[in-house]
Amino acid sequence: MTAIQERSTQAREAHKVTLIGAAIDLVVGLAKLVAGWLVGSAALIADGIHSFSDIVTDLFVIAATHFGRQAPDDDHPYGHGRIETLATLWLGGMLIFIAGGIAWASLTRLLSGDVSTAPGFWAIGVALVALLAKEWIFRYTLRIARHIDSRLLEANAWHSRSDALSTLVVLIGLLASQVGIGWMDAAAAIVVGVMVGQVGGRLLWESGQELVDTALPEDDQRTLHDTAMQVPGVEGVHDLRTRRIGGEVLLDLHIVVPPRVTVSEAHEIGNAVSRRLRDVFPNLFDVTFHIDPQDDAGETEHSLRPGLPLRADIEGILDEAWHGIAAWHDRVALDLHYIDDHVDVSIYLHALPEGQSLDDAAQALRDASHSLTWVGRLRVWQGPGKG
Numbered sequence: 384m385t386a387i388q389e390r391s392t393q394a395r396e397a398h399k400v401t402l403i404g405a406a407i408d409l410v411v412g413l414a415k416l417v418a419g420w421l422v423g424s425a426a427l428i429a430d431g432i433h434s435f436s437d438i439v440t441d442l443f444v445i446a447a448t449h450f451g452r453q454a455p456d457d458d459h460p461y462g463h464g465r466i467e468t469l470a471t472l473w474l475g476g477m478l479i480f481i482a483g484g485i486a487w488a489s490l491t492r493l494l495s496g497d498v499s500t501a502p503g504f505w506a507i508g509v510a511l512v513a514l515l516a517k518e519w520i521f522r523y524t525l526r527i528a529r530h531i532d533s534r535l536l537e538a539n540a541w542h543s544r545s546d547a548l549s550t551l552v553v554l555i556g557l558l559a560s561q562v563g564i565g566w567m568d569a570a571a572a573i574v575v576g577v578m579v580g581q582v583g584g585r586l587l588w589e590s591g592q593e594l595v596d597t598a599l600p601e602d603d604q605r606t607l608h609d610t611a612m613q614v615p616g617v618e619g620v621h622d623l624r625t626r627r628i629g630g631e632v633l634l635d636l637h638i639v640v641p642p643r644v645t646v647s648e649a650h651e652i653g654n655a656v657s658r659r660l661r662d663v664f665p666n667l668f669d670v671t672f673h674i675d676p677q678d679d680a681g682e683t684e685h686s687l688r689p690g691l692p693l694r695a696d697i698e699g700i701l702d703e704a705w706h707g708i709a710a711w712h713d714r715v716a717l718d719l720h721y722i723d724d725h726v727d728v729s730i731y732l733h734a735l736p737e738g739q740s741l742d743d744a745a746q747a748l749r750d751a752s753h754s755l756t757w758v759g760r761l762r763v764w765q766g767p768g769k770g
Contacts, residue, residue: 405441467535478583486576493569517547545582549575596626616652621680631668642676709736710744725759
């Protein structure tokens, strides 16, 4: 299954469970409001409003998962996962707003001495059925959320759990009112408000952490590091950075490889690291690796340091220094290795100049380039060359 097909499948699963939840919220919310109005229970009415707020968030979750699971495009090269993050922020803020309204109204009612009368067992039955229904949709939604790794859907599941818990508190208040403790109804509604507010605060905190690109937990980072180190050819891993976008993880890392391997071999080592990491962390969305010929962890960024000459400049400089040396003019290939702030130079010859050994040719080149401080190791090779 391609990444696009997988996102589409995940979006359909999220929509299905959310629509089922919305239908349950509609039925449960209406039952709570009607029962609360008929028996005069502020806690049951507040809980009904909470259930209707779930419908609004369910619709928002459907829209957010639809757009948030779309494939990357030119304007959004890292995908649309931040849509889910913003939706979770909105959901958390709305929960806090609703919680404040419920708690304030109930506190006012409690202080004024307005107590509830016995609600009757049918109202208690409504609360009990609502509790069971919300607990079921919480478990169902949470299972799907973890299956598709959606923080937004998981947040919506806990929203349903908060409704179930608040209904449990309301049920306790109704039972207390039934036995003559009328003030427990308003007190229960205040507890509902506090619980809903706590859920909203947690959602705001987690979404805010994601928006400021908070890294994965240290254990996960250590696992990523150790996994990369197990790939043959990897001599070190540093500057490993992680962040989340929606339910997906982005990873940047520097991979240290032997300094004289070819570019293509070094790149394939990096590809092997990426494949190994994706096996261990299936929710890795993007892996960006940088190949290092040596471990420069903790050093000043290369772009902030003076640079070494590149091949076009080096060939001109060496041609000026070695214009009178036969080995230079008879070369068939030139390799450059940038190591330890120097450039190691390897020259390949089909045949040595008459009367010269490899050591003689190398020594002549060294003597003629002693003023070039950036030249590191200098070696002369005889053979078929490197094409």
